[in-house]
Amino acid sequence: MFSEEDVQTVFRLLPPAKQAQEGSEQLPPLFLSSRGHGCITRKHLLDQFKRLATKETHRMHTSVVSHQLDVDIDTVLQLVREHSHLALLSEDRLSVIMKEQRDSIERHFRDLVTESIVSKAAFSKDHNVSMESIDALTHDKESRLHDDLLEIDDHLLTKAYQQTLQEAMKEGLDLSLKNAETLELTSQTLPGEPPIWYISRNLQQLLVETAMGPQFHIAEKAGIVYCTPRQSILQKRDAKIAELQSGSHAYIDLQSFAKEFGELYSSYRDVQDQFATLPTIFLAGTSAISEAWLSKLADECVRELEANGSVELTSEIEPAFPADIQNEIVDKLERRVRTTYEQKSDPKLHRTGTYILTTRKYDSVCDELSQSAKAQATGKWEELKETADKDLKFQISDILAAIPSDRPLLRAVTEEKGTDRVMEEHFWSEISVLESQNEEAFSAFWIERVLSRVHNYREGLQAIEDGKLRDQLADLLSAHLQKELFSDALAKARSQGLVRSRKTRKNAQKLESALAEGKADLKSAVAAMEKFGKKQGVQEPDPASLVEAKKALTGDMIRRMQKPKTEPPVMFLTLIIVLFARQYPGIVYATGKFAPKLLKLLKSTLSAEQYERLEHWKEQAKAGTLTAEDREDMRQMAGEG
Secondary structure (H helix, E strand, O other): OOOHHHHHHHHHHOOOOOEEEOOEEOOOOEEEOOOOOOEEEHHHHHHHHHHHHHHOOOOEEHHHHHHHHOOOHHHHHHHHHHOOOOOEEOOOOOEEEOHHHHHHHHHHHHHHHHHOOEEHHHHHHHHOOOHHHHHHHHOOOOOOHHHHEEEEOOEEEEHHHHHHHHHHHHHHHHHHHHHOOOEEEOHHHOOOOOOHHHHHHHHHHHHHHHOOHHHEEEEEEOOEEEEEEHHHHHHHHHHHHHHHHHOOOOEEEHHHHHHHOHHHOOOHHHHHHHHHOOOOEEEEOOEEEEHHHHHHHHHHHHHHHHHHOEEEOOOOHHHHOOHHHHHHHHHHHHHHHHHHHHHHOOOOEEEEOOEEEEHHHHHHHHHHHHHHHHHHHHHHHHHOOOOOOOOOOOOHHHHHHHOOOOOHHHHHHHOOOOHHHHHHHHHHHHHHHHHHHHHHHHHHHHHHHHHHHHHHHHHHHHOOOOHHHHHHHHHHHHHHHHHHHHHHHHHHHHHOOOOOOHHHHHHHHHHHHHHHHOOOOHHHHHHHHHHHHHHHOOOOOOHHHHHHHHHHHHHHHHHHHOOOOOOHHHHHHHHHHHHHHHHOOOOOOOOHHHHHHHHHHHHHHOOHHHHHHHHHHHHHHHHOOOOHHHHHHHHHHHHOO
């Protein structure tokens, strides 16, 4: 009997497996049991493997197969490789795919390759089959699948499918030529949805075989192969040029044109050269411009000029052309409009911003702006009633802010260089008119309220023969002029808006300063008044107006006497001044304490009865006991004459 060690020694002495063919080994005739209990013959092992492969319907792990066959895993792998008609290996080579599943995979693979191109890697992953098992399937002699198979870059397909694909592509190319339309080849539009790389490869082969290559331009983008008949490219190019020349389009971007029709030109320079020689087209930057389009627009602009007197040049240019050439196109449009308009109408046109205006329209807009400037002047002049010390200033920003959004032409002329200066001139011209009117009104006011009174007061003062009394009254008049008459008159004038003129404001301030800082005598007060009047341009009142002024003053005093609540001393003083004015030149300015002295000066002009009555009223006024009858008699005496 042999021991286990003897059996193993004998097995090691057996010759190694023989090479059946290049790249594969034939199983040895005898195998050592993996459990070491004995030897297994090749025939027995093959029978056991065939029985297992046909019996099991599911995949089995190689270790399980190894255990059931009582051989090592390497032997199991070799068994599967040499008998791919019975079993296959999984992608990771850890499982054995038994015959039932193996045959199902083969049938599915056969169906796929007869109607599409199959990626070996994708099929391996999708069906969990090793790449070497796929190779074994494709080279299986029994199925004879390999006779009709083509392998391209690890992809498999049948010759029949390739023929079907080429026929479909050829049909599309023929139709493309017939209709002069671009053929778009995608995976979805071809039988079996071939990948785009294979479409391109097969297309190039087809174009060579059919000699159709020169008739097409081929381009690939975003998973689509574009097959464009060169004749249709020429037609499309010529159609674009024709549309430009006819004015259907405003411009063509030459760089985009060169890219679109790159198969027709060797360089961008060739594109420029062609367009430079084409009639009714001119170049601007990288664009070709339609003369017809521009001429049509110029004609429309002329019609609008004739109808409305103005036209905006950029409204059609900006949306139609690239920004970098818009100014050049606008200038060309302006020249065309001027040329056409000069042949038909008044050639004098004005360019303002983006507008062209006729002379009449331009003058009309300028007149409107001058009125706006004058209106601003009037508005600011009215504001001086409330803030007379505010400086006047022309503000173009206020006029711009007041322009409605639907008046862009008015805004354009306003923003034109030099317009602000012209408008400012109109502003100050209107201010000058308003100031002149205001100064005239002030002069009339000053003559009535100040000059006429001062003249009458001074005449009345000169009529006083008593030197001492005259001096006292002169001091009183001086104080009245400086502290009351001048300041009250200026305050009244300001309240009436008569001190709005810059000249009047300036002179009034100087007069007030002179009175505040000067001497308190009458001569100084009168000198300050006369200096003010000279600078202000106030004319001296004529004799007739002085007489009327005197009448008005005495009339005012008589009317004040009519008031029932007039104080008795005031009542008596007023009567004396009225009587004095009736007998002597001018009007005396005096207070109540001077009434008795003035009465004495009047004595020679009065009857004894009148004088006696006046003496009586003097005492009654002093005592504050004037009766109603006394008052009525005093009013009657004042009103006599």
